[in-house]
Amino acid sequence: MISLRALLVGAIALTGTSAMADEIRIGMPLALTGVFAFAGVPSREGLELAAEEVNASKLLGDRKLVLEVEDTASDKTQAIALVDRFGADQGIVAIVGISTSGEGQAAAPVANSQKVPLLAPTALSDEILKAGQWSFKTSSAATSTITAVANHAKDKLKLTHVAIVYNRDNEASVAQRNVFRDIFKVGGNAPTEESVLSTDVDFSALITKLGGAQPEAIYLTLPAEQSANFIIQARQAGLSEIRFLCAQPCSSVQFRKVGGDAVEGTIFGADYFSGLDTPENKAFVESYKAKYGRTPDNFSALGYTAMKLAAEALKNAGPAATREQFRDALAKIKDFPVVLGTGKFSFQEDRSSIYGAPVLTVKNGEVALAE
Amino acid sequence: MLIQQLVNGLVTGSVYALFSLGFTLVFGVQNILNLAHGSLFMLGGFIGLICITYLGLPFPVALLVAAIGAGLASIVVDLIAFRPLRKRGAPEFSAIITSIGANLIMINLAQRFTESRVLRYPFGTFPIYAIQIAGIRITLFQIFMVAVCLVLVVALVFYLYRTRFGGQIRAVAINERTAGLLGINAAIVYLQTFFISGALAGIAGVLIGTAFNSVHFLMGEPFMLKAFVVVVLGGLGSIPGALIAGMALGVVQTLTIAYVSTGLSDIVIFTILFLALVVRPSGFFGPKAESRRVVRA
Numbered sequence: 001m002i003s004l005r006a007l008l009v010g011a012i013a014l015t016g017t018s019a020m021a022d023e024i025r026i027g028m029p030l031a032l033t034g035v036f037a038f039a040g041v042p043s044r045e046g047l048e049l050a051a052e053e054v055n056a057s058k059l060l061g062d063r064k065l066v067l068e069v070e071d072t073a074s075d076k077t078q079a080i081a082l083v084d085r086f087g088a089d090q091g092i093v094a095i096v097g098i099s100t101s102g103e104g105q106a107a108a109p110v111a112n113s114q115k116v117p118l119l120a121p122t123a124l125s126d127e128i129l130k131a132g133q134w135s136f137k138t139s140s141a142a143t144s145t146i147t148a149v150a151n152h153a154k155d156k157l158k159l160t161h162v163a164i165v166y167n168r169d170n171e172a173s174v175a176q177r178n179v180f181r182d183i184f185k186v187g188g189n190a191p192t193e194e195s196v197l198s199t200d201v202d203f204s205a206l207i208t209k210l211g212g213a214q215p216e217a218i219y220l221t222l223p224a225e226q227s228a229n230f231i232i233q234a235r236q237a238g239l240s241e242i243r244f245l246c247a248q249p250c251s252s253v254q255f256r257k258v259g260g261d262a263v264e265g266t267i268f269g270a271d272y273f274s275g276l277d278t279p280e281n282k283a284f285v286e287s288y289k290a291k292y293g294r295t296p297d298n299f300s301a302l303g304y305t306a307m308k309l310a311a312e313a314l315k316n317a318g319p320a321a322t323r324e325q326f327r328d329a330l331a332k333i334k335d336f337p338v339v340l341g342t343g344k345f346s347f348q349e350d351r352s353s354i355y356g357a358p359v360l361t362v363k364n365g366e367v368a369l370a371e
Numbered sequence: 372m373l374i375q376q377l378v379n380g381l382v383t384g385s386v387y388a389l390f391s392l393g394f395t396l397v398f399g400v401q402n403i404l405n406l407a408h409g410s411l412f413m414l415g416g417f418i419g420l421i422c423i424t425y426l427g428l429p430f431p432v433a434l435l436v437a438a439i440g441a442g443l444a445s446i447v448v449d450l451i452a453f454r455p456l457r458k459r460g461a462p463e464f465s466a467i468i469t470s471i472g473a474n475l476i477m478i479n480l481a482q483r484f485t486e487s488r489v490l491r492y493p494f495g496t497f498p499i500y501a502i503q504i505a506g507i508r509i510t511l512f513q514i515f516m517v518a519v520c521l522v523l524v525v526a527l528v529f530y531l532y533r534t535r536f537g538g539q540i541r542a543v544a545i546n547e548r549t550a551g552l553l554g555i556n557a558a559i560v561y562l563q564t565f566f567i568s569g570a571l572a573g574i575a576g577v578l579i580g581t582a583f584n585s586v587h588f589l590m591g592e593p594f595m596l597k598a599f600v601v602v603v604l605g606g607l608g609s610i611p612g613a614l615i616a617g618m619a620l621g622v623v624q625t626l627t628i629a630y631v632s633t634g635l636s637d638i639v640i641f642t643i644l645f646l647a648l649v650v651r652p653s654g655f656f657g658p659k660a661e662s663r664r665v666v667r668a
Contacts, residue, residue: 033487073487168634195633199593201583202386204379205628212372225489229584236499238508258584260494 023066024093024314026051027086027116029107031099034074035198038224038254039122039299040099044069045292046303047096047121053287054311061319065311068092072103079103080110087114094119094326096310101125101172108135117327121306122299124248125172129351134327138306140341140353143179145248145269148357150183152267152370153217153245160189162245163215165206165230167222168195176221176247191219196230198223203230207237217243224249228259235262243267251298256362266362267370271340272301273358274367281339295366305338305345312336375507376629377622382513384621385520386582389575390594391601391613392527393568399608400544400564402463406470407448408572408598409591410477415441415573416580416590417481423496430497430581437577438570445569446562448473454561481588489587496581516578523571524614530567531610540564544608600644606654616655 028047031040051065068086072079079098086092087110094117098104104123111118112132120128120137128137153159164180167173177193184191192213194206207230210218218234220227227250234242244266249255251270256263274285274295284304288296296304313330314321321329331347338345341356348354361370390412397405418440422433452469500511531537542550543560551557579594580586601620605612620640627636647654 035487035489037486037488199589201579201585201590202383204383205376205625206633208372208375208379209629225491225585229491232584236501236510238501258489258491 022062022064024060024063025066025068025089025091026310027082027089027092027095027097028067028069029072029079029082029086029095029097029103030069030121031074031103032069032071034072035223036074036100038249038252040072040074042253042297042299043099043121043303043306045288046296046300046305047307049284049288049291049300050304050307050311054307059311060314063314063319065307070097072097072099074100074103076102076106079107083107083110083116083118084114087111087116092116093314093321093323094310096121096306098123098128101127102170104128104135104137105131108132111135115323117323117330119306119310119330121303125175126352133351136330136347136351136353138302138309138340138353139271140355140357144354144357145271146176146179147183147269148359149219149245149247149267149269150180152359153219154184154187156371157217157243159216159243160187161215162189162191162217162219163210163213164191164193164219165210165222166193166195166220167198167226169197173198173221180219180221191215196222196226198226200226201229203233204237207234207239210234210242211237211239215242217245219245219247220250221247222249224252224255225258228255228263231259231266232262248298251360251367253294253297256365256367259362263362264365268360269357270298270360270367271355271357272296272298273360273369274301275369276339276343276358278337278339278343280337280343284339297367301339305340308338309333309336309345372629374505376625378507378509378513380622380625381618382509382517382621383625384618385517386575386579386617387594387597387601387620388614388617389516389520389523389571389578391598391605391617392524392610393571393575394598395602395605395608395610395613396527396571397564397568398602399610400540401453401561403453403466404470405448405568406467406595407452407473407477408568409595410474410481411441411445411448411569411572411591412576412579412594413481413586413588413591414444414477415576416586417485417490417576418573419577419580420490420492420586424493434574434577437573439573441573441576442566442568442570444477445565445572448569449561449565454558457561478588478591485588487588489585491584491586492581512582516582519574519578520614523574524610527567527571528610536563597640600640602654603644603652604647604654606656609654609656612654612656 030044031037051067055064070082086095096119098107098120099122101124104120104125105127108128108131112134118135123137124139128135164177166177181191227246231244246266246268250268313326317325317329334346336345345355359370360367394408397403415437419433419437422428422436452473453466456465497512501508539555540560542555543557547557601616605616624636627639
């Protein structure tokens with residue numbers, strides 16, 4: 001007869017917070033609400049779709065990915081708290097999350113001190129890599145999409161007179177301004193610079209001022225809704241000839257939804273083009289449409305790729321992978337087929353990622369390659 | 372371009388004036404700095420949005436519903452936040468604190484309901500039509516905003532100075548106890564004041580939400596800061612003062628952005644506020660120096 005005490009001890013042992021042997025727990029703090037939800041929400045869809053595919057295809061044998069999704073609300077403090085919590089929970093193998101550069105800059109040092117691998121799907125800032133060996137990001141250097149757009153503007157469109165509008169209260173926006181300006185002025189034409197606050201909604205004075213200066217194009221490093229709002233007001237003020245070049249946020253579905261007809265013809269750099277002609281991408285677009293009812297956007301693709309990278313690392317690290325083994329396996333990924341850019345993903349020595357950057361435009365309400 | 376920027380400034384200024392009217396009214400009558408005014412403005416914007424997107428009401432009706440809704444919400448704020456303090460004869464400062472509390476509650480509720488998203492009025496809410504006169508471009512909606520602002524100011528002044536209700540409001544503003552002795556029911560007066568203030572804020576919310584393609588839970592906060600400047604410059608409690616100061620502020624802000632720098636516009640505005648407080652704290656339309664004592668019944 002088993003003693004009551006033995007039963008109790010056994011019951012308590014079974015109710016620990018550590019994962020079951022065939023479960024791999026992944027922490028997923030994302031910006032599901034707030035200013036950056038335009039990135040967080042689609043990335044979640046991509047992440048979950050990828051995890052489903054991995055589980056269904058038994059890529060990891062009998063082990064299943066279990067995602068623990070939490071909302072950072074686009075807030076740095078919340079991001080830090082969630083990364084800290086996931087890091088302290090030894091049952092979590094890795095964190096695939098953190099949507100924005102602001103959150104990333106704040107949370108990456110925490111991940112490093114907790115020694116938990118962090119793979120940020122959509123955050124752009126290189127500070128995430130500089131925080132230490134444990135933090136990675138899927139998207140390539142912020143500079144690569146901006147470089148692609150700046151070169152397209154200079155070389156293909158032959159623009160000489162450009163104005164930049166950036167958020168002076170957001171350091172990522174300021175950094176993007178610097179990158180664009182430095183590349184563009186190589187031809188000898190320094191762009192004019194104007195700033196707005198991320199809370200501004202009334203751009204009438206600035207638009208009139210820019211209208212007077214008559215640039216050929218305006219480069220916006222603002223979030224999706226604000227960019228769309230600016231363009232709408234500019235068109236309403238009669239600036240129908242000016243072209244708009246945008247940063248990566250404008251590759252989101254939200255930008256086209258808020259902007260409507262006004263944003264037709266906007267050119268932006270992106271990490272992903274849904275028309276990429278590879279078998280992986282075709283399959284991805286189909287399954288995404290079947291599950292969510294629309295074409296995946298830039299951020300869905302980044303989320304999808306992040307989870308696929310994580311799964312590949314888990315596969316290579318072997319069963320019962322520790323956090324170190326996962327991290328090392330992740331860093332070694334080279335020429336891995338992905339849906340981003342031109343189709344192949346590699347982490348370089350400094351953990352930065354490359355995959356090619358298409359320049360896209362809004363054509364008839366959909367995304368197309370820019371000419 | 373200068374004329375165009377002046378036009379932009381007047382439009383922006385009329386928006387600031389409209390927002391500040393309700394704010395200055397409550398202060399003038401009740402000596403309460405109602406920091407929840409921004410939330411009533413935001414609430415108006417959302418009510419208008421719901422009317423147009425979900426109920427399919429036409430724009431003028433939505434404007435009216437938003438005004439009434441925000442007015443009623445304002446009364447609720449008065450009943451819950453301010454009236455208990457008045458009954459207890461609490462110092463004015465506590466009214467400011469409760470208004471901050473009411474503001475936070477409304478902002479948080481709005482944040483929850485909208486999941487912090489930035490919403491917009493549907494395209495075609497108001498016909499987009501621009502007029503070109505003598506090299507200046509102005510849209511129908513901008514004219515509409517300025518017109519609404521002027522009409523409301525005139526209506527408010529008429530109400531306050533030419534009707535019996537307005538007389539009662541002014542009497543209570545001067546001295547509540549004496550007004551009570553003359554048979555005026557201060558409670559009704561306060562309800563009216565708050566309703567009007569809320570309704571004005573609600574109308575401003577719909578207009579600004581439509582004009583700038585943006586309705587979200589924090590939309591009132593930047594306007595509150597500007598409203599402070601407007602009511603101090605114009606004189607706390609002065610309706611014409613709010614209009615003139617609002618217009619002036621709009622023009623100064625626009626010209627600073629246009630001719631100096633976008634980053635300096637806030638610095639210029641708040642420097643003007645600072646100077647006004649130092650040189651003439653009661654504003655341009657108030658007496659030279661003023662100290663108020665609030666006498667409650």
